[in-house]
Amino acid sequence: xxxxxxxxxGGGPKQRAVELGTALLTxxxxxxxxxxxxxxxxxxxxxxxxxxxPFYVGLIIIGCSVLNLVSAYREDPVALFAEYSQxxxxxxxxxxxxxxxxxxxxxxxxxxxxxxxxxxxxWLGKYGxxxxxxxxxxxxxxxxxxxxxxxxxxxxxxxxxxxxxx
Amino acid sequence: MFDNFLNLYHGFGIAADxxxxxxxxxxxxxxxxxxxxxxxGGANGVAILLPLTFSMSPTSxxxxxxxxxWGALFGGAITSVLFNIPGEPWSVATTFDGxxxxxxxxxxEALTAAFTSSFVGAFFAIIMITLIAPLVAQFALQFGPAEKxxxxxxxxxxxxxxxxxxxxxxxxxxxxxxxxxxxxxxxxTGQLRLTFGFTELLNGFDFLxxxxxxxxxxxxxxxxEEGLEFRGKAAKIDPKVxxxxxxxxxxxxxxxxRSCIIGCWMGITPAGATPASFMSYGIxxxxxxxxxxxxxxxxxxxxxxxxxxxxxxxxxxLPMLALGVPGSPTAAVLLGGLLIWGLQPGPMLFVEQSEFxxxxxxxxxxxxxxxxxxxxxxxxLFAAILRIPxxxxxxxxxxxxxxxxxxxxxxxxxxxMMMVFGVLGYLLKKTNYPLAPLVxxxxxxxxxxxxxxxxxxxxxxxxxxFWSNPLVSTIMGLGLLAGLWPLVSLLxxxxxxxxxxA
Numbered sequence: 001x002x003x004x005x006x007x008x009x010g011g012g013p014k015q016r017a018v019e020l021g022t023a024l025l026t027x028x029x030x031x032x033x034x035x036x037x038x039x040x041x042x043x044x045x046x047x048x049x050x051x052x053x054p055f056y057v058g059l060i061i062i063g064c065s066v067l068n069l070v071s072a073y074r075e076d077p078v079a080l081f082a083e084y085s086q087x088x089x090x091x092x093x094x095x096x097x098x099x100x101x102x103x104x105x106x107x108x109x110x111x112x113x114x115x116x117x118x119x120x121x122x123w124l125g126k127y128g129x130x131x132x133x134x135x136x137x138x139x140x141x142x143x144x145x146x147x148x149x150x151x152x153x154x155x156x157x158x159x160x161x162x163x164x165x166x
Numbered sequence: 167m168f169d170n171f172l173n174l175y176h177g178f179g180i181a182a183d184x185x186x187x188x189x190x191x192x193x194x195x196x197x198x199x200x201x202x203x204x205x206x207g208g209a210n211g212v213a214i215l216l217p218l219t220f221s222m223s224p225t226s227x228x229x230x231x232x233x234x235x236w237g238a239l240f241g242g243a244i245t246s247v248l249f250n251i252p253g254e255p256w257s258v259a260t261t262f263d264g265x266x267x268x269x270x271x272x273x274x275e276a277l278t279a280a281f282t283s284s285f286v287g288a289f290f291a292i293i294m295i296t297l298i299a300p301l302v303a304q305f306a307l308q309f310g311p312a313e314k315x316x317x318x319x320x321x322x323x324x325x326x327x328x329x330x331x332x333x334x335x336x337x338x339x340x341x342x343x344x345x346x347x348x349x350x351x352x353x354x355t356g357q358l359r360l361t362f363g364f365t366e367l368l369n370g371f372d373f374l375x376x377x378x379x380x381x382x383x384x385x386x387x388x389x390x391e392e393g394l395e396f397r398g399k400a401a402k403i404d405p406k407v408x409x410x411x412x413x414x415x416x417x418x419x420x421x422x423x424r425s426c427i428i429g430c431w432m433g434i435t436p437a438g439a440t441p442a443s444f445m446s447y448g449i450x451x452x453x454x455x456x457x458x459x460x461x462x463x464x465x466x467x468x469x470x471x472x473x474x475x476x477x478x479x480x481x482x483x484l485p486m487l488a489l490g491v492p493g494s495p496t497a498a499v500l501l502g503g504l505l506i507w508g509l510q511p512g513p514m515l516f517v518e519q520s521e522f523x524x525x526x527x528x529x530x531x532x533x534x535x536x537x538x539x540x541x542x543x544x545x546x547l548f549a550a551i552l553r554i555p556x557x558x559x560x561x562x563x564x565x566x567x568x569x570x571x572x573x574x575x576x577x578x579x580x581x582x583m584m585m586v587f588g589v590l591g592y593l594l595k596k597t598n599y600p601l602a603p604l605v606x607x608x609x610x611x612x613x614x615x616x617x618x619x620x621x622x623x624x625x626x627x628x629x630x631x632f633w634s635n636p637l638v639s640t641i642m643g644l645g646l647l648a649g650l651w652p653l654v655s656l657l658x659x660x661x662x663x664x665x666x667x668a
Contacts, residue, residue: 018593018596019597022597022599026338026342029342029345030341032360033345033360036359036362037359037360039359040352040357040358040359047354047623048618048619048623049355050354050355050357050359051359052619053344053615053619054344054348054359057341057348058345060337060341061341064334065338067334068332068334068338071332071334081596082596086391086392087391089391090592093387093564094589097383097564100564100568101568101581101582101584101585104568104581105578105579105581109565109572113568116561116565117558117561117565120560120561121557121558124557125555125558127558139565143565147569147573151218152221153217153573154576155572155573156572156578
């Protein structure tokens with residue numbers, strides 16, 4: 001993160017930093033599990049209480065996270081996790097996907113799917129509008145017919161579908 | 167013993183039903199597509215399609231889903247040979263010799279060898295399942311809660327001992343799975359735990375969502391990072407090439423047999439298909455008289471990993487059927503399916519649902535024969551699918567994953583969860599945490615915890631119950647050995663080097 005001023009394509013976050021971060025994350029997760037288990041009781045009350053099993057699971061997570069933290073600390077401090085250009089590629093998929101997923105509860109699955117495929121093809125694939133539109137509408141329509149009509153599995157719908165009376 | 171053959175015969179009667187044969191064909195074709203596309207694999211492909219089977223009879227459903235699994239196993243080989251891109255982790259070793267063969271114009275030969283050895287490996291494993299699974303199940307009928315927990319312990323400990331990732335990372339990944347499995351309503355006390363007041367977490371984490379996120383979304387992110395460039399070789403398989411290749415294959419019977427045994431062993435202990443394929447390739451390279459030429463397009467270098475991968479992938483179903491402990495993530499998803507269809511996996515399955523079990527085993531035989539015939543004839547079609555650029559494939563797969571995640575519980579919150587698991591999957595994969603133990607732990611968590619609690623209840627809280635009789639002590643002992651194997655082998659290596667200072 002601090003090497004952002006290096007030339008594009010060459011730099012990137014270090015594998016070691018990410019490993020340390022991941023180990024800290026699992027460590028935190030372990031503490032949350034232990035805390036949650038203690039809240040419902042992790043002892044013995046005529047039998048194991050609800051938090052009994054997860055409590056020890058949490059303890060093991062904490063123990064092994066510390067081990068991972070130590071071994072991550074000893075790791076080669078030069079090796080890259082990924083180059084910034086590569087991470088950029090990942091973000092180009094990740095950000096639209098997150099927006100897509102966030103839109104599903106409000107708009108149903110069809111409209112966001114059309115938008116996602118269209119944006120993806122035009123922006124990242126550099127395809128022409130007609131082909132992109134065809135795929136963007138074709139895929140959701142295919143799923144509408146197979147899932148909702150043949151298998152009778154309802155998919156989430158939003159205001160647009162209600163407007164169309166589907 | 168004779169009973170089993172009678173049962174198998176009845177099973178063939180069920181599996182050979184025209185509707186079930188049709189399901190096999192559909193399953194294999196879908197499976198190959200899933201295996202060929204990046205971002206869709208056996209585990210999450212089956213997870214996405216699971217909801218479609220809710221209305222089918224369990225036997226038809228498992229035939230469809232297991233055939234998707236065979237198809238995915240076959241499909242991985244196509245991308246490895248033609249594009250040098252392993253569609254599945256277990257076909258990485260197939261690229262070593264498969265792709266050089268394709269580059270020198272022997273793609274047809276390489277594919278025929280790959281498919282045929284896959285078939286041989288799977289067939290060997292199915293025969294083993296037919297012979298051994300009923301015995302294991304019968305033996306397991308006398309298992310009490312302590313023995314059950316010991317079996318789970320052995321299964322997870324072998325992950326720690328056998329995976330190539332650092333043991334502490336394997337343990338963390340596994341324990342995260344167990345912790346996630348605990349979230350929600352506790353079945354014994356009726357208490358809510360680890361939900362921290364979030365009503366969305368009441369029902370806990372569904373492992374299908376985790377599978378779709380970890381393997382599906384995570385894989386797409388990884389593929390995007392690597393920047394896919396498809397430079398595929400054309401493939402045409404005509405009967406002449408197939409025949410010519412088949413004539414050369416019997417020469418490698420030793421390699422095949424060895425790979426079958428490695429595969430079956432690694433599949434039953436949940437080490438899985440990927441290490442099996444590497445191990446088999448490595449040994450073949452060391453032993454074969456053509457070993458020096460491995461990596462330059464040696465047909466034996468395709469036979470060895472493919473046979474082992476399929477033997478492992480298939481035999482992973484043995485512990486799932488007989489003990490209720492799946493040997494691979496895909497087997498875990500199938501096990502989840504059994505639970506959803508109202509079947510209790512484990513030894514009682516052979517007694518109570520013998521029609522289902524033998525129908526499935528018979529369908530494995532038929533499914534693999536159908537699969538071999540199908541893939542040999544339809545390779546050009548699948549090679550064409552691979553030429554569709556990733557910028558079209560990626561959003562479509564995202565949409566498929568989202569639909570799959572939603573249909574599991576008809577819940578939009580699950581779609582958000584899937585995305586979280588996707589990012590987690592990318593991060594864990596990049597930092598060498600294995601994902602398979604995580605998934606298996608989410609699936610088996612509830613049963614493992616139940617067995618653990620019941621054992622402690624009977625013993626009044628004393629852990630000595632896990633060493634109370636020879637059977638449970640043996641299983642626990644094996645588990646400890648498997649779990650501590652990295653330490654043991656380290657010590658052995660030290661002992662061997664210290665006495666003789668060179």
